[in-house]
Amino acid sequence: MKKILLITFLVIVLSSFVLGADTIGTQVFGNVFSADSNETRALLDWSPEGNNGTKLGSPILSNETWTFDANGEQINHTDFMPTGVDVDFAISVWIIPLDIVTGVTGKPIVNQIFGPRNGDFSLFYNNEDFKFGRFTGSSTNAEIFISSLTLIENTTQHWVVSYDASESELSFFLNGSAPDVQTGSVSGFNVGNEIGIGNTANANWFFKGEIYQYQVLNRTVNSSWVNDTFAEGRFFNPFDIQPPKPTVILISPTNNTITNNINQSMVCNVSWVDGYLTNLSLYINGTLNQTNTTQVINNTNYEFNVTFVEGDYYWNCLATDNNSNSSYADNNFTLHIHTGIPIIEQTG
Numbered sequence: 001m002k003k004i005l006l007i008t009f010l011v012i013v014l015s016s017f018v019l020g021a022d023t024i025g026t027q028v029f030g031n032v033f034s035a036d037s038n039e040t041r042a043l044l045d046w047s048p049e050g051n052n053g054t055k056l057g058s059p060i061l062s063n064e065t066w067t068f069d070a071n072g073e074q075i076n077h078t079d080f081m082p083t084g085v086d087v088d089f090a091i092s093v094w095i096i097p098l099d100i101v102t103g104v105t106g107k108p109i110v111n112q113i114f115g116p117r118n119g120d121f122s123l124f125y126n127n128e129d130f131k132f133g134r135f136t137g138s139s140t141n142a143e144i145f146i147s148s149l150t151l152i153e154n155t156t157q158h159w160v161v162s163y164d165a166s167e168s169e170l171s172f173f174l175n176g177s178a179p180d181v182q183t184g185s186v187s188g189f190n191v192g193n194e195i196g197i198g199n200t201a202n203a204n205w206f207f208k209g210e211i212y213q214y215q216v217l218n219r220t221v222n223s224s225w226v227n228d229t230f231a232e233g234r235f236f237n238p239f240d241i242q243p244p245k246p247t248v249i250l251i252s253p254t255n256n257t258i259t260n261n262i263n264q265s266m267v268c269n270v271s272w273v274d275g276y277l278t279n280l281s282l283y284i285n286g287t288l289n290q291t292n293t294t295q296v297i298n299n300t301n302y303e304f305n306v307t308f309v310e311g312d313y314y315w316n317c318l319a320t321d322n323n324s325n326s327s328y329a330d331n332n333f334t335l336h337i338h339t340g341i342p343i344i345e346q347t348g
Helices: 223-232
Strands: 027-029 039-041 064-068 074-079 089-097 107-114 120-126 129-135 141-146 157-164 169-174 181-183 209-217 239-241 247-252 257-259 263-271 277-284 287-292 300-307 311-321 326-328 333-337
Touching (some): 157 223, 277 300, 287 300
Parallel strands (some): 257 333
Antiparallel strands (some): 027 239, 064 074, 089 157, 089 209, 107 120, 120 129, 157 169, 247 263, 263 300, 277 287, 311 333
C-alpha cells in the first residue's frame, strides 16, 4: 500500500512587495494557496540577474514550507513533507529562461529544482541537449535525457516532474506534454532533506531567469492534468514587484490659498531613499509648466516662480528618479487669484 503524503491546507495571499531601486531585473511573485486538500504550493522568489540567485528569506528546508509577507519577511511555515517516507508526489514550476547559451558544456538553466533525501532533481542545458535527472551525493545518478528540445528566451515554460513511489518511476512534462525521453533506472527514495531552487555552491550554475510559481502535489499527475494546467495557465498568477517611487510634498502656497498677488512662488519637497532624482516638474491645471533638471537633491524644497492671471488653479509637482519611476504628491493643491479683492491672503 502506498503511503500518502498529507499536506496542510494553506491559504495565504501575498500583496505587493517593495524593493529598492538598485534591484536588478524583474522580481515576480504570485499568490500562495491550496486549490483543494490534495495539493499546495510553495512559492520562492528569484532574482533573475547576477550569479547568486538570491531568494527572499531562506530556501525551503526539510519538511517546511516558507511563506513571506509584503516586506519579504518570513511569517510562518507549515509541515510540508514527512521524512523517511516513500510517497507519490509531483513538482510543477513556471519559469522564464532569460539566458540560453548554446555550445557551452554543463550550462544549466535550472539547477536543483528540489532535493528529496539524498538527491536533487536538476535540469541542465548541455550543447543544445537537455538533461533532467536525480543526482545523489556521489557521482551516481539516475537521469532522464531530453534531446533536440528548443527553448525560446523570455518565453514562459512549464516544467513538471511526477514520481510514482510504488513503481519508482519518474515522468517529465514540458509545456503541457511529455517530450521524447530516454529513461535511466530510478530507485526508490525517501522524501526529505533540503528543498530549494538554484541552491548550489557553484555560482556559475545558477539559473538566470524568472521563476513564477513552484507547486508540490501529494500525488502523481497524468498528461491530461499537465496539459490542462498549461493550457489554462492554472497556478500562474504573477505580478511584478516595482521599486518604491519618490515622495513629493506640496509646501506653498498652501492648499485653498486665496490671494490678489499674481506672482507666486510654488514650493514642493521631494525625497528618495535609493538611487538619485533626475528631475522635478511643476504642473498647473494638469499641464506641465516648468521642469528643474539641474540639481534635484534628496529631501530638499524646490521653488518655481510663476506669474498668474486671475482665475482658479490646481497644481502639483512630479518627481522622477534614475530608474524612470515617477510620482506626484498625493493630492493637488488649489490656488485662487482674484485681483479685485483687497491685498489680503486667506490660506487653509
